[in-house]
Amino acid sequence: MATIQDVAKAAGVSAMTVSNVINGHPNVRPATRERVLEAVDRLGYRVNVAARTLRRGRTGTIGLAVPEINRPYYGRLAASIIAAAARHGLRVSIEQTDARRENELAALSLSRNRLYDGLILSTVGMGPADVGALDVDHPVVILGERIFGGPVGHVAMPNEAASEAATRHLVERGCRRIAIVCGRLGGEADVSSLRHAGYLRALAAAGLPADPELVVTTESLTMREAARGVRERMAYGLGFDGVFCVTDTVAMGVLRALADAGVRVPEQVRVIGFDNVDESAYLVPSLSTVDPDHDLMAERAVALLTARIDQGGPGPEREEFTGPFRLVVRESTGG
Amino acid sequence: MATIQDVAKAAGVSAMTVSNVINGHPNVRPATRERVLEAVDRLGYRVNVAARTLRRGRTGTIGLAVPEINRPYYGRLAASIIAAAARHGLRVSIEQTDARRENELAALSLSRNRLYDGLILSTVGMGPADVGALDVDHPVVILGERIFGGPVGHVAMPNEAASEAATRHLVERGCRRIAIVCGRLGGEADVSSLRHAGYLRALAAAGLPADPELVVTTESLTMREAARGVRERMAYGLGFDGVFCVTDTVAMGVLRALADAGVRVPEQVRVIGFDNVDESAYLVPSLSTVDPDHDLMAERAVALLTARIDQGGPGPEREEFTGPFRLVVRESTGG
């Protein structure tokens, strides 16, 4: 594989001149540039990114750590982030954490290896006890909830407001006993707790009682667990006429469980989700949901990160951005 | 940020000894190892991957280029590949090509920048004219179809056989006018053409005529295009009682279009897909499909790639692996 030295020799110039040409520096005579480019072409020279990285101290790559890329929401997110990063001239390397605390911590420390210029992390498993890990000395942006401190950027969804709007929509469509399907409620600032809070607010605003029996908690936010949770709940009879699902993936599990029980949607039960993944519009019935503008969130996350990268350190203080949302009404709530 | 030199100084040893400790080399006295580890810990030392890469000539990262990570099949694939790569001690960097030829070519040349030790590429846009681009001098594994030459590894699905089995399944369930929804048929070895061939074989074996009107081709294999294609076809009346969809994503679009037209599945029309993505089991009706064992394919792709990486060059000759498949029968074919 040709090096910059080889090119220099072939073009009859010094390595520095080749470097200057490659990097588009001014003050290179056109004739020289020509000669160098011709040699680059002839030898099929490609810059060695490792060497450049070592010298410059930048890798040109950012890390993205998500629980599992194989979930519609994270796939959607990753696609947007890769596109946004490309606009900033950065590549994206993906780590899967399986939503496990130790893997999230490992991702944080990996980015300390200078493997990435910065890290975008979707925390799910870490808790307040890990606040120390967020006291980082390199650029980090947390995507999602469970933030607790440290000099990191933070991009969040409008969880409470959007959940309240989604639940209110069910109320407006005539639902009186509205269930919520969510993950475990730890009382912390995780996705389920925040969205649960919005759900409660909507109930209160409508003057509806908050029946604990209508809160279905699952081990994880997967289709399988959601379906299982709803089936168990229905074993005691259909006690609800509306369901707010904390994610669209959860909603898919719920729709399946309702279908298995012969419950018609939206006639008997109305269902609404959260995320507006691509599949939601094509389900039968199509799924009403909250659309959080993934592209904007991704763009902001990358922008917050590049700002921190450009200023060299982790960034001095905490920065936050909460995205907008839009209710998308479809068949599952009587569209 | 502390370097290996700083650690060496702090521990009162040479940099080499620190390196030996870090890399778990034998012949380091336990007491020394202790001292070094203590210093590493105290200074918060992390190895600089760029420097290591420069010296070793390996990056420890492989590239994965797919059309769009935000499609269930590619998400599923990426998840498996990331897991498989992790088992081989490798990280994965993802590029999105948007199924466009020039981006696929760019991915091939990027991997030449020594950014990756090797590349796994899902070709969709490239054609036989680009055979020259595959005459690579570094490790490459092509995933999927449209292979045409060059010293690359190749992992393929059992397209024809599985498509034939899927179509035969429809025949066995009593379908007599079976449609296929696929992408453009260029006559080349792309996914649509191969699966279309399997479909034709099954029809021939069953003594059914191959009616060109039953071939619905779409611009791209997305839910949107598939739904559009089926709607257009049905504008002239429902002329089929079974549909073989070349991917599950296509099937989702088809199911939606059928629902819009008030056609009942499987009573009036039976539908089968290909890929067995996670969502398929939860659709209503749940989708019969072909399960190609993604984990195995991913493991093989990574194994082919690491073999090529370990032997230094692109690898001498062409290697192929075609996975197994399994028919998964669910509600959409009368399960």
Place this chain on the structure above:
DNA sequence: CTCTCCGTTTGTATCGATAAAAAGCTGCCA
């Protein structure tokens, strides 16, 4: 005809880690 000045080019040092080879050290045996 010589001297500056400025645009261009080059030499040198360096980023941090590690392979390979050389040098130190121990302990053991003759």
Place this chain on the structure above:
DNA sequence: TGGCAGCTTTTTATCGATACAAACGGAGAG
């Protein structure tokens, strides 16, 4: 006590690109 074998540790050189400063060369001024 000398010498050797075998473990440990250090020295040296290098991976390839680039920042910086110094050197070069040609044009125009005096």
